[in-house]
Amino acid sequence: MSLREMQSALAAVFTESDARERLATNANTFARKYGLDARDLQQLNALSSAAIATYVETLVRKRRGEAARYLPRTQRELGRGFVQAFDTWARSTTTPPGRHAALKDAVAFCRHARHDGTLLPKQREAVRSDLREAIAFVRRTWFVPRG
Amino acid sequence: MEAEGAFLGAGISLRRRHLADAIVHPEAVDFVEIVADHYFAGDARTRNELGAIRERFTVVPHGLDLSLGSAEGISDRYVRRLKSVIEAVDAPYWSEHVAFTHAGGRHIGHLAPLPMTFEALDVLAANIERVRKKIDRPLILENIACSFDIPYGDMDEPAFLANLVERTNCGLLLDVANLYYNALNRGLDPHAVLAAFPLDAVVQCHLAGGHRAKGEWIDSHAFPVPEAVWQLFEEVVRRAPRLRAALVERDENLPPYAELAAEAARARAIMTSARTIAMKRAS
Structure with a gap:
C-alpha cells in the first residue's frame, strides 16, 4: 500500500x-x-458511507466557520438562514486550493448569494458589502506592490 | 522532551471577536493560543493585532494546515509563514495536528485522519524533521477529532502517538474533548482510552464542548466544556507530569470573553490543586 x-x-x-x-x-x-x-x-x-458523510458535513461546517470571519454583515442579516445558505452552497462546491481558502470561499459564496432571488434586498446588500470588503482585503494582502 | 518547561497556566483560544475585551482584561487568563493561519496575511492590521496580543500575553500559535501527515510532503511557503508568526509573538512552543489536509493537489480544508501505520509514522517523522530545520521552537502534536479510523492500521491511536513521541521527541497536545467524542463515537469508554494514552508526553490540553447530530458526536467547539470532559481533564492533570498548560476553545456560539475566562479559571483551579498536592507529596 x-x-x-x-x-x-x-x-x-x-x-x-x-x-x-x-x-x-x-x-x-x-x-x-x-x-x-x-x-x-x-x-x-x-x-462506511455514513462515516464519510459525517466527515463531509464536518468539513462543510468547518468551511462555514472559517469563511464566516469575512462575512459579518451577511451573517447578521441572514441570521439562522446563513447556516443553511452557506452549507447548501458548500456541499455542491469543493474547498478552494492554495492559501486563503477561507477568503476564497467567502468571495465565492458572496458571488453566488448576491444573485439569490430568495434573499431580501437588505440581505443582498449585506452580501454585496461583504464581497466588496473581501475583495478589498484580497487586494491589500495579495497584490502588494514590489520594490 | 521538547516543550517541557515552566507552568503556563490556563488560557483561551483567542478569537478576533474577543480581542478588544482581552486587551482590556489580560489578567483574566494566563496565556492565549492564536490560530497561526489567521495571521499569515502579514498586512498592517494583522501585524498590529499580533503586536497588541504579544504585549499582553504569552502566546502559543496553533497551526491548522501544515499537513504534517502528508506523504507528498509539506509546503516550504507555509512553513515560512508559520515561522514568521511564531517569531513575531516569541512563542515558547507551537502546536499542530497529527493529520493531513492536502493530498493529490487537493486542499481538503479540514483535518483528515491518518492510518495508524508505520508508514504514516515515517512520513510524520520526516515532515517534522524538515520543519525543525526551519523553525527552532518546540512543536507539540495534537490528537484530532474524527468519527472513524482508516481501517487496517498497524496499531491503535495511543500506541501510534506513543511511537510518534519516541521517534520525534515532540510533546503532545491532548485535546480532551477530541478523545472524549472519538471514544463515544466508537462505543468506547473514554476513561479506558485515556488510560492507554501516553500521558507522560502531554504538555498541553485543549478543552471544548461539542454536540450530537444525526447520532454522531461532533467536536464543534460550540458549547461550554461538558462535565464529562472536565472529569477526564482532572484525571489527565493527576497523571500527566509534564502538563504545563490548558486552554478552552470556542469557535461557534461565542460567549462573552468573561464566560470563557471563567472556564479557563476552572481549568486553572484544577491544575493548581493537583500541583499543590504533588508538591506536598514531594516535600
Whole structure:
C-alpha cells in the first residue's frame, strides 16, 4: 500500500461528490484512477458511507466557520438562514486550493448569494458589502506592490 | 522532551471577536493560543493585532494546515509563514495536528485522519524533521477529532502517538474533548482510552464542548466544556507530569470573553490543586 495514493484517493472522496459516487458505483474505475491496489480498495470500502458523510458535513461546517470571519454583515442579516445558505452552497462546491481558502470561499459564496432571488434586498446588500470588503482585503494582502 | 518547561497556566483560544475585551482584561487568563493561519496575511492590521496580543500575553500559535501527515510532503511557503508568526509573538512552543489536509493537489480544508501505520509514522517523522530545520521552537502534536479510523492500521491511536513521541521527541497536545467524542463515537469508554494514552508526553490540553447530530458526536467547539470532559481533564492533570498548560476553545456560539475566562479559571483551579498536592507529596 502507498500512503500517498491512499491520501490522494481519500482527499477526493472527502471533497468531491463525484468521487464519492464513483467509489460507490464503480470501485474498480475509481481504484484505477487513483492507482490503488486491491488492498487499498478494500481499505477504502471498509469505510462506511455514513462515516464519510459525517466527515463531509464536518468539513462543510468547518468551511462555514472559517469563511464566516469575512462575512459579518451577511451573517447578521441572514441570521439562522446563513447556516443553511452557506452549507447548501458548500456541499455542491469543493474547498478552494492554495492559501486563503477561507477568503476564497467567502468571495465565492458572496458571488453566488448576491444573485439569490430568495434573499431580501437588505440581505443582498449585506452580501454585496461583504464581497466588496473581501475583495478589498484580497487586494491589500495579495497584490502588494514590489520594490 | 521538547516543550517541557515552566507552568503556563490556563488560557483561551483567542478569537478576533474577543480581542478588544482581552486587551482590556489580560489578567483574566494566563496565556492565549492564536490560530497561526489567521495571521499569515502579514498586512498592517494583522501585524498590529499580533503586536497588541504579544504585549499582553504569552502566546502559543496553533497551526491548522501544515499537513504534517502528508506523504507528498509539506509546503516550504507555509512553513515560512508559520515561522514568521511564531517569531513575531516569541512563542515558547507551537502546536499542530497529527493529520493531513492536502493530498493529490487537493486542499481538503479540514483535518483528515491518518492510518495508524508505520508508514504514516515515517512520513510524520520526516515532515517534522524538515520543519525543525526551519523553525527552532518546540512543536507539540495534537490528537484530532474524527468519527472513524482508516481501517487496517498497524496499531491503535495511543500506541501510534506513543511511537510518534519516541521517534520525534515532540510533546503532545491532548485535546480532551477530541478523545472524549472519538471514544463515544466508537462505543468506547473514554476513561479506558485515556488510560492507554501516553500521558507522560502531554504538555498541553485543549478543552471544548461539542454536540450530537444525526447520532454522531461532533467536536464543534460550540458549547461550554461538558462535565464529562472536565472529569477526564482532572484525571489527565493527576497523571500527566509534564502538563504545563490548558486552554478552552470556542469557535461557534461565542460567549462573552468573561464566560470563557471563567472556564479557563476552572481549568486553572484544577491544575493548581493537583500541583499543590504533588508538591506536598514531594516535600
